[in-house]
Amino acid sequence: MTDPVVVCTWSAVRDQPWEETEAALTLGRTVSGACGAELHWLVVGPSLDEGPEIAGRHGVARVDRIDDPKLEDGRPDAFVEALAQYCASHPCRLLLFNQNFATRLVAPRVAGRLGVGVVMNGTDIEVDGDRLDVTAAAYGGDTRVVYGLEGPGPCVVALLANAVAPEPTEDAGTAPAATELEVDLSGVEERIRVLEAAHTEGPRLEDAEIIVSGGRGLGSPENFKLIEELADVLGGMAGASRPLVDEGWIDSSRQVGLTGKITRPALYLAAGISGATQHMVGCSAAKTIVAINTDPDAAIFRHARYGIVGDCTELLPELIRAASEAGDS
Amino acid sequence: MRIVVCIKEVLDPDAVNAYALAGRLEIGDDDKTLTQTTIPRLMNGFDEQAIEAALRMRDAGTDATICVVSVGSDLTVPLRHAMALGADEVVAIEPPSSTGDYHTVAALLAAYIRSHGGADLVLCGRQASDDDQGVVPALIGESLGMPVVAIARDVEAAGSAEAPAVRVTRVTPDGDEIVEATCPAVVTISNELGEPRYPTMPMKMAARRVKPTDVSATDLSLDPQALEPRVVMTRQFVPTVKGDCEFISGDEPADVADRLVRRLLEDNIVRGRSPR
Ligand SMILES: Cc1cc2nc3c(=O)[nH]c(=O)nc-3n(C[C@H](O)[C@H](O)[C@H](O)COP(=O)(O)OP(=O)(O)OC[C@H]3O[C@@H](n4cnc5c(N)ncnc54)[C@H](O)[C@@H]3O)c2cc1C
Numbered sequence: 001m002t003d004p005v006v007v008c009t010w011s012a013v014r015d016q017p018w019e020e021t022e023a024a025l026t027l028g029r030t031v032s033g034a035c036g037a038e039l040h041w042l043v044v045g046p047s048l049d050e051g052p053e054i055a056g057r058h059g060v061a062r063v064d065r066i067d068d069p070k071l072e073d074g075r076p077d078a079f080v081e082a083l084a085q086y087c088a089s090h091p092c093r094l095l096l097f098n099q100n101f102a103t104r105l106v107a108p109r110v111a112g113r114l115g116v117g118v119v120m121n122g123t124d125i126e127v128d129g130d131r132l133d134v135t136a137a138a139y140g141g142d143t144r145v146v147y148g149l150e151g152p153g154p155c156v157v158a159l160l161a162n163a164v165a166p167e168p169t170e171d172a173g174t175a176p177a178a179t180e181l182e183v184d185l186s187g188v189e190e191r192i193r194v195l196e197a198a199h200t201e202g203p204r205l206e207d208a209e210i211i212v213s214g215g216r217g218l219g220s221p222e223n224f225k226l227i228e229e230l231a232d233v234l235g236g237m238a239g240a241s242r243p244l245v246d247e248g249w250i251d252s253s254r255q256v257g258l259t260g261k262i263t264r265p266a267l268y269l270a271a272g273i274s275g276a277t278q279h280m281v282g283c284s285a286a287k288t289i290v291a292i293n294t295d296p297d298a299a300i301f302r303h304a305r306y307g308i309v310g311d312c313t314e315l316l317p318e319l320i321r322a323a324s325e326a327g328d329s
Numbered sequence: 330m331r332i333v334v335c336i337k338e339v340l341d342p343d344a345v346n347a348y349a350l351a352g353r354l355e356i357g358d359d360d361k362t363l364t365q366t367t368i369p370r371l372m373n374g375f376d377e378q379a380i381e382a383a384l385r386m387r388d389a390g391t392d393a394t395i396c397v398v399s400v401g402s403d404l405t406v407p408l409r410h411a412m413a414l415g416a417d418e419v420v421a422i423e424p425p426s427s428t429g430d431y432h433t434v435a436a437l438l439a440a441y442i443r444s445h446g447g448a449d450l451v452l453c454g455r456q457a458s459d460d461d462q463g464v465v466p467a468l469i470g471e472s473l474g475m476p477v478v479a480i481a482r483d484v485e486a487a488g489s490a491e492a493p494a495v496r497v498t499r500v501t502p503d504g505d506e507i508v509e510a511t512c513p514a515v516v517t518i519s520n521e522l523g524e525p526r527y528p529t530m531p532m533k534m535a536a537r538r539v540k541p542t543d544v545s546a547t548d549l550s551l552d553p554q555a556l557e558p559r560v561v562m563t564r565q566f567v568p569t570v571k572g573d574c575e576f577i578s579g580d581e582p583a584d585v586a587d588r589l590v591r592r593l594l595e596d597n598i599v600r601g602r603s604p605r
Contacts, residue, residue: 077476101502105479108464112471117432117559120462133563138460139342142349143356143363145460146564191476191514195496196507206502210599234599242520252482252500252521258461259520261502267598276346288598290589291574299350302572306592308585309576318586323599326590 003093004040004061005032006154008083011045012074013102017206017264018050020098022166024159025058027125028096029169034127037093040064043178044082045071052175057168063178064090068185075190076106083110085183092154094125094132099158107158116153123163136160140258140278161262162285203237205254205261210236210269213256213283214244217272217293217312221249226316227271233323239263239283241273257282271312275300292316330393330486330493330512332383333448334416335438335465336376337399338407342458344368354567361565372407375454377414379518381525382484383452384415391486396448398441400424400434405541413528413536420445425546430558431460435468437556440549442473449493449512455480455519463517470515478510482521488512 007028009021025041032039038061043051047065055063066086070078083106087095095110097103099120111118123144124135131148132155138145149155205211212234214227224244231238238254245255256263258278268286272293273279280303283289291304292312301307308315340363348354348365357364380397387393397411398420408419422437429437442448451473456463470477478497482505488494493512498505500521510516528536546556577592579585593599 080471101480104463105467105477108467109471109477111464112435112468117430118464119560120464136460136462138565139345139349140458140461142342142345142354142567143565144568145361145562146566148561148563149559192478192508192510194506194508196505198499198501198503198506200503204502246520246524253502253504259455267593275350277349278342278346288593288596290593301574301576302570304574306589307574307576308589309578310582310585314582315586318582319590321583322586322590326594326599 002035002037003091003154004038005035005094005096006040006042006090006092007096008042008044009098010074010079010102011043011048012072013100016098016100018054019166020161022054022058022168023164024096024098025054025060026167027159027164028094029059031094031125031127031132035093038062040092042066042086044079047178051178056175057172059169059173060176062176064181065178066181066183068183070185070188074102075192076102076109077190077192078185078188079106080109080113081185081188082183084113086181087114087154093151095154095156097156097158099160103158107156111156114153116156117149118156119147119149120158122157122159125157137281140276141281142277162264205237205239205256205263208237208263208265210234210267211239211256211263211265211283211286212236212269212271213239213241213273214271214312215241215273216243218244219272219313221247223313224249226313226320230269230316230320230323233320233327234267236265236267241279270300271316273300274298275303330391330449331446332386332393332395332450332452333442334376334379334383334395334397334411334452335399335469336380336397336407336411336454337373337457338370338401338404339373339457339459341369341371349567356565356567361562363565370406372410373454373457373459375456375458375518375520377454377525378520378522379452379454380411380414380416382481382516382518382522384526386484386486387415389485394418396420396446398422398438400437408541409536409539410528412539413533414526415532419539419541420544421541422544423546425556428558428561429556430560430562431462431465432468432559433556435465435472436551437546437549438465439469439472440551440555441544442469444549445544447513450495451475451513451515452484453515453517455517466515466517473513475513475515476510477515477517478508479517480519481516482519484516484518
């Protein structure tokens with residue numbers, strides 16, 4: 001039997017919606033099917049109530065769980081050591097993570113510890129004999145690169161959010177009970193000390209159903225108020241392109257894109273944003289994109305469902321009015 | 330404190346983006362390489378900010394030597410730029426062959442640091458704007474046994490001269506986090522650090538005569554196996570974007586706004602005023 005495909009999730013990671021775990025399990029199932037291997041799910045940290053049902057829906061043959069007090073607060077050294085011990089006793093063909101803030105660091109560290117290949121920003125994986133062909137986004141999404149990875153040892157891949165649509169199997173099976181595994185983390189002492197923990201103030205852009213975002217086309221920091229006001233009237237949140245963050249018009253927690261937030265709202269309204277690929281990475285999963293731009297050839301219109309060619313500083317006040325009227329009626 | 334900053338030269342991502350959006354990005358006969366010679370090469374933006382982070386530490390009074398190192402061929406231009414910005418030493422590492430991957434690059438950088446004076450602090454950009462992988466700093470950290478503090482907006486010296494440490498502000502999805510790590514450590518720098526400085530004219534003039542120190546893979550006495558690529562690029566292509574935009578127009582902004590809001594209501598995308 002070929003070594004299994006292992007999807008690894010870390011319960012300490014907060015910015016991890018279930019759809020993404022299911023997307024990784026969906027891709028993991030495709031790969032395991034193509035190479036005649038089993039699909040395993042490794043849960044690191046406390047187990048999650050939804051786990052068994054999801055495992056059943058995705059044809060997971062085995063669920064392993066590693067828990068240790070040192071794994072609970074999301075610190076990396078314990079995680080890397082736990083994964084290294086797991087891989088030493090559980091050979092696998094592919095170790096698949098969802099890409100998020102935490103795994104962006106720990107996935108390559110695990111690969112470095114094991115001396116195996118790693119690909120981040122993965123969007124797809126195909127099996128070609130002994131080789132895995134991993135497609136990954138490059139140049140902020142302008143291009144895709146296909147990387148070939150061969151053993152020995154697992155290939156480590158991080159799957160980009162929104163790249164794969166979650167698809168449960170037709171015949172939902174019964175979930176296997178989780179096997180508790182022991183790891184010895186007694187020798188691990190986190191080398192990074194937290195002096196001041198991060199604390200979110202209020203709702204997060206990643207969770208917003210409606211996002212109104214402004215870009216350099218707003219012209220001045222004062223006009224960002226129009227973005228905030230429209231977001232408020234629509235019951236959503238305000239976002240921004242990177243130049244506004246770099247200029248200090250708005251806090252970096254509002255940056256949408258490759259190096260900002262990856263969002264998936266129902267509505268993404270972009271005003272004065274050109275639609276650079278690095279920005280679109282953060283919003284292309286929106287169900288509906290509306291774009292307002294003075295340039296009819298702006299790239300954003302290629303992603304938009306509805307487009308308005310015009311000056312956003314004139315249109316935003318009218319949209320605020322029209323949306324409030326609609327709400328009042 | 331000895332600070333080693335690792336930099337990479339990349340194709341200008343804005344130019345690549347402009348060609349891609351115009352549908353004119355060309356990929357060569359090898360199916361891999363972006364071939365337009367009109368796309369300039371420049372220092373990866375996050376790496377330039379990593380140099381800036383080192384310079385700010387020195388400006389703040391840390392007694393630091395700054396060594397800027399890069400793997401590749403023909404690196405005089407970016408390394409002279411690093412020198413003009415204020416680096417004390419610039420080093421070019423020639424890779425053994427062109428087939429290396431980022432595991433090879435990380436092995437070379439780690440071996441250089443190990444064998445050429447060590448480092449109290451290794452600074453890297455959070456990712457390179459060409460492949461966006463961001464794995465080299467993590468691989469260097471693992472190879473040298475150093476902790477890796479990822480995605481920083483600020484780095485300060487902490488601890489004492491005998492036991493140096495760094496205090497780092499990280500940009501996390503939940504806001505800023507302040508951490509401290511004992512040196513030696515790897516820190517990756519994000520765009521939130523802010524604009525890097527420009528070189529002054531006299532510094533630029535002085536840097537024109539600088540020759541980077543050349544180091545070859547053989548100087549680093551590395552096990553050839555460590556340089557074997559694990560990941561081989563086989564193809565690069567431009568993904569297609571499907572467009573189905575419906576343009577909404579009208580005589581006055583008010584008409585356009587009314588039409589758009591009506592459409593969004595019809596599509597059940599918005600429900601008017603929020604409940605809060
Ligand atoms: C490695 C890397 C990572 C990056 N990460 C991110 C990221 O995470 N997020 C991000 O956003 N960017 C990111 N960028 C930057 C990105 O490439 C673009 O430069 C940026 O998104 C452009 O922002 P913008 O659309 O606001 O500005 P511009 O590109 O300057 O566009 C402004 C737009 O406004 C329009 N306009 C002007 N006036 C008006 C008006 N009155 N009314 C309506 N429209 C008007 C113009 O026609 C234009 O289309 C990254 C870049 C790199 C290289």
